[in-house]
Amino acid sequence: xxxxxxxxxxxxxxxxxxxxxxxxxxxxxxxxxxxxxxxxxxxxxxxxxxxxxxxxxxxxxxxxxxxxxxxxxxxxxxxxxxxxxxxxxxxxxxxxxxxxxxxxxxxxxxxxxxxxxxxxxxxxxxxxxxxxxxxxxxxxxxxxxxxxxxxxxxxxxxxxxxxxxxxxxxxxxxxxxxxxxxxxxxxxxxxxxxxxxxxxxxxxxxxxxxxxxxxxxxxxxxxxxxxxxxxxxxxxxxxxxxxxxxxxxxxxxxxxxxxxxxxxxxxxxxxxxxxxxxxxxxxxxxxxxxxxxxxxxxxxxxxxxxxxxxxxxxxxxxxxxxxxxxxxxxxxxxxxxxxxxxxxxxxxxxxxxxxxxxxxxxxxxxxxxxxxxxxxxxxxxxxxxxxxxxxxxxxxxxxxxxxxxxxxxxxxxxxxxxxxxxxxxxxxxxxxxxxxxxxxxxxxxxxxxxxxxxxxxxxxxxxxxxxxxxxxxxxxxxxxxxxx
Amino acid sequence: xxxxxxxxxxxxxxxxxxxxxxxxxxxxxxxxxxxxxxxxxxxxxxxxxxxxxxxxxxxxxxxxxxxxxxxxxxxxxxxxxxxxxxxxxxxxxxxxxxxxxxxxxxxxxxxxxxxxxxxxxxxxxxxxxxxxxxxxxxxxxxxxxxxxxxxxxxxxxxxxxxxxxxxxxxxxxxxxxxxxxxxxxxxxxxxxxxxxxxxxxxxxxxxxxxxxxxxxxxxxxxxxxxxxxxxxxxxxxxxxxxxxxxxxxxxxxxxxxxxxxxxxxxxxxxxxxxxxxxxxxxxxxxxxxxxxxxxxxxxxxxxxxxx
Numbered sequence: 001x002x003x004x005x006x007x008x009x010x011x012x013x014x015x016x017x018x019x020x021x022x023x024x025x026x027x028x029x030x031x032x033x034x035x036x037x038x039x040x041x042x043x044x045x046x047x048x049x050x051x052x053x054x055x056x057x058x059x060x061x062x063x064x065x066x067x068x069x070x071x072x073x074x075x076x077x078x079x080x081x082x083x084x085x086x087x088x089x090x091x092x093x094x095x096x097x098x099x100x101x102x103x104x105x106x107x108x109x110x111x112x113x114x115x116x117x118x119x120x121x122x123x124x125x126x127x128x129x130x131x132x133x134x135x136x137x138x139x140x141x142x143x144x145x146x147x148x149x150x151x152x153x154x155x156x157x158x159x160x161x162x163x164x165x166x167x168x169x170x171x172x173x174x175x176x177x178x179x180x181x182x183x184x185x186x187x188x189x190x191x192x193x194x195x196x197x198x199x200x201x202x203x204x205x206x207x208x209x210x211x212x213x214x215x216x217x218x219x220x221x222x223x224x225x226x227x228x229x230x231x232x233x234x235x236x237x238x239x240x241x242x243x244x245x246x247x248x249x250x251x252x253x254x255x256x257x258x259x260x261x262x263x264x265x266x267x268x269x270x271x272x273x274x275x276x277x278x279x280x281x282x283x284x285x286x287x288x289x290x291x292x293x294x295x296x297x298x299x300x301x302x303x304x305x306x307x308x309x310x311x312x313x314x315x316x317x318x319x320x321x322x323x324x325x326x327x328x329x330x331x332x333x334x335x336x337x338x339x340x341x342x343x344x345x346x347x348x349x350x351x352x353x354x355x356x357x358x359x360x361x362x363x364x365x366x367x368x369x370x371x372x373x374x375x376x377x378x379x380x381x382x383x384x385x386x387x388x389x390x391x392x393x394x395x396x397x398x399x400x401x402x403x404x405x406x407x408x409x410x411x412x413x414x415x416x417x418x419x420x421x422x423x424x425x426x427x428x429x430x431x432x433x434x435x436x437x438x439x440x441x442x443x444x445x446x447x448x449x450x451x452x453x454x455x456x457x458x459x460x461x462x463x464x465x466x467x468x469x470x471x472x473x474x475x476x477x478x479x480x481x482x483x484x
Numbered sequence: 485x486x487x488x489x490x491x492x493x494x495x496x497x498x499x500x501x502x503x504x505x506x507x508x509x510x511x512x513x514x515x516x517x518x519x520x521x522x523x524x525x526x527x528x529x530x531x532x533x534x535x536x537x538x539x540x541x542x543x544x545x546x547x548x549x550x551x552x553x554x555x556x557x558x559x560x561x562x563x564x565x566x567x568x569x570x571x572x573x574x575x576x577x578x579x580x581x582x583x584x585x586x587x588x589x590x591x592x593x594x595x596x597x598x599x600x601x602x603x604x605x606x607x608x609x610x611x612x613x614x615x616x617x618x619x620x621x622x623x624x625x626x627x628x629x630x631x632x633x634x635x636x637x638x639x640x641x642x643x644x645x646x647x648x649x650x651x652x653x654x655x656x657x658x659x660x661x662x663x664x665x666x667x668x669x670x671x672x673x674x675x676x677x678x679x680x681x682x683x684x685x686x687x688x689x690x691x692x693x694x695x696x697x698x699x700x701x702x703x704x705x706x707x708x709x710x711x712x713x714x715x716x717x718x719x720x721x722x723x724x725x726x727x728x729x730x731x732x733x734x735x736x737x738x739x740x741x742x743x744x745x746x747x748x749x750x751x752x753x754x755x756x757x758x759x760x761x762x763x764x765x766x767x768x769x770x771x772x773x774x775x776x777x778x779x780x781x782x783x784x785x786x787x788x789x790x791x
Contacts, residue, residue, distance in 0.1 A: 104738025184734035184757030194617025244638030
């Protein structure tokens with residue numbers, strides 16, 4: 001596919017040649033995001049610096065029926081920013097200004113290219129922070145976070161991106177502009193803001209975001225408990241929940257990931273641990289202190305053979321060190337790994353972990369488990385050796401793990417998104433009718449199908465005509481199974 | 485007035501109206517009173533899935549037996565469907581959010597009879613478009629909400645309310661700003677304009693006590709008169725006034741001081757920037773947002789059954 005005559009010229013004239021990349025070696029930089037297995041070279045990359053320039057680009061694409069894909073830092077793991085061949089990539093990297101810090105309203109207004117951590121940096125001195133903390137927060141952009149509804153380790157207490165966005169400036173796929181929400185909450189009418197957040201760049205391009213910031217908690221306390229097994233650690237998680245405690249984060253690592261972390265960064269976790277549980281509590285001092293004692297007591301009751309507590313930043317960083325390095329550390333124990341992202345109801349964690357162990361044995365590949373235990377979001381790391389031809393086997397294993405998550409009433413993805421990676425898996429979680437309603441909603445925003453096409457909703461071109469095995473949606477399965 | 489008691493029945497009724505070009509108003513011409521079961525409450529997951537016709541009080545009673553709650557306390561006793569469709573919240577909105585913040589998934593019946601689900605029953609999930617949030621605030625004009633899943637919270641072990649009187653708007657606004665700037669974690673802060681403020685602390689007895697005393701000194705320093713009250717009558721008053729409100733006004737939360745003198749009387753949720761007024765307020769939805777809503781309606785309800 002090539003661009004219509006005059007398209008390049010038109011954009012270069014409107015934006016200036018420096019903001020329109022056309023050279024193959026420049027375009028190649030944008031050929032993929034964090035899902036590196038999927039690549040496509042765009043026809044053009046544009047680098048707009050304002051909402052008006054984004055509108056100019058989108059209008060031109062709309063007129064000429066050219067597909068376009070918005071891109072932030074390209075750290076996404078599901079191919080949400082993979083270019084469409086023959087299309088345009090709209091990089092928002094240059095729209096990286098913090099437009100307003102309104103501490104009295106506890107709001108910050110930013111452009112989409114601002115990095116996640118820069119929001120917290122802008123308000124930290126005043127005693128505030130921006131809560132969603134995806135592990136790529138040093139580089140990932142707020143625009144990308146909005147597209148993916150990003151979470152992070154601390155979303156157990158504070159929620160996801162959708163809970164912290166109060167306003168959006170959205171360029172619709174025909175170039176029109178809408179302002180959704182603002183600094184105040186609860187606008188009248190359907191929650192379009194909530195629909196736009198997490199829509200993976202398929203409903204328009206966000207050019208301005210109003211974020212809610214939170215007051216830094218009075219006290220933060222981190223506990224690390226070492227157990228013989230993930231089963232024992234899982235029982236402790238259930239105990240914490242049953243006690244009515246809501247930690248900011250509850251993270252778990254299994255034996256394999258602990259080993260890898262020790263090799264990579266030597267966090268000095270208790271020797272011989274089959275599982276470590278990291279629990280972070282934050283809030284008012286009296287509550288945190290009480291909860292911390294209770295968490296330690298529960299951990300001990302559930303068989304923890306060592307519990308460490310950190311009260312200052314340096315000690316906390318040490319406890320988190322192994323967890324934060326877990327993905328990268330996998331390189332120490334395997335040549336290649338694939339990160340899966342599935343969700344199960346928290347109470348089903350032990351069953352699903354056992355199933356993963358079985359699957360791992362069946363496929364003859366090792367699986368490490370690092371996960372957000374508090375909300376049932378698993379990140380199994382499937383280890384393989386591409387050079388030994390294990391890639392397909394690893395892929396199959398990863399898919400079967402996902403299948404086990406859905407079996408347990410969970411979800412295809414907790415935070416990485418559907419994108420290109422899981423579009424063809426959508427029929428495993430949603431019926432044809434569910435997907436048809438998604439498609440109808442999408443065409444209300446983008447009737448021509450130009451905005452990040454091929455993502456989220458499966459297409460015959462991408463997935464073939466045969467839909468995957470359908471299972472009853474978790475919501476319909478509960479109580480009684482019914483489907484017309 | 486037909487009350488549906490199954491998804492199929494709702495689907496047939498709507499599909500028939502769709503075919504014959506009839507209009508239906510959910511709540512008037514069609515109710516979900518017969519869809520009132522709790523389908524699942526997994527206490528260990530702090531989630532539940534219910535049919536939309538169940539009343540909030542009935543659900544709350546059931547959840548309380550497991551020391552849990554759906555942290556929404558709007559005026560009256562709406563059905564869960566109405567709670568979502570009208571995006572209803574009460575004083576607890578301050579800390580726990582609106583229905584859109586706690587809903588995890590929905591099963592909808594579209595006006596053409598299509599039954600569709602979105603979201604799920606797990607707290608963390610980004611697969612597919614968020615139809616559950618889409619119908620929040622839709623006023624029953626996009627689809628019939630048949631089922632919904634929610635995130636729950638543990639019931640607090642104890643709670644305490646502070647009733648605060650301020651002699652003038654400035655003192656009131658200053659006190660609210662000081663509270664919001666502090667590291668206290670109130671569950672509710674309602675301004676009962678003019679002149680009063682109600683604050684709710686929840687948690688362990690020790691934590692509630694320490695927060696209450698810290699808040700009391702902070703508010704007295706700001707020049708307010710603070711009354712301790714264990715009884716929650718003030719919250720009933722606040723909800724009653726909210727329920728009787730005829731209009732809503734929104735403002736940037738930091739602009740409370742300039743907003744107060746412009747309003748005679750209101751219940752205000754200051755961190756949300758929302759004031760419930762006894763008088764009507766103009767709809768502030770921008771025309772381009774209206775157009776987008778219409779485009780969505782045209783897709784989901786092409787024959788205007790729920791128009």
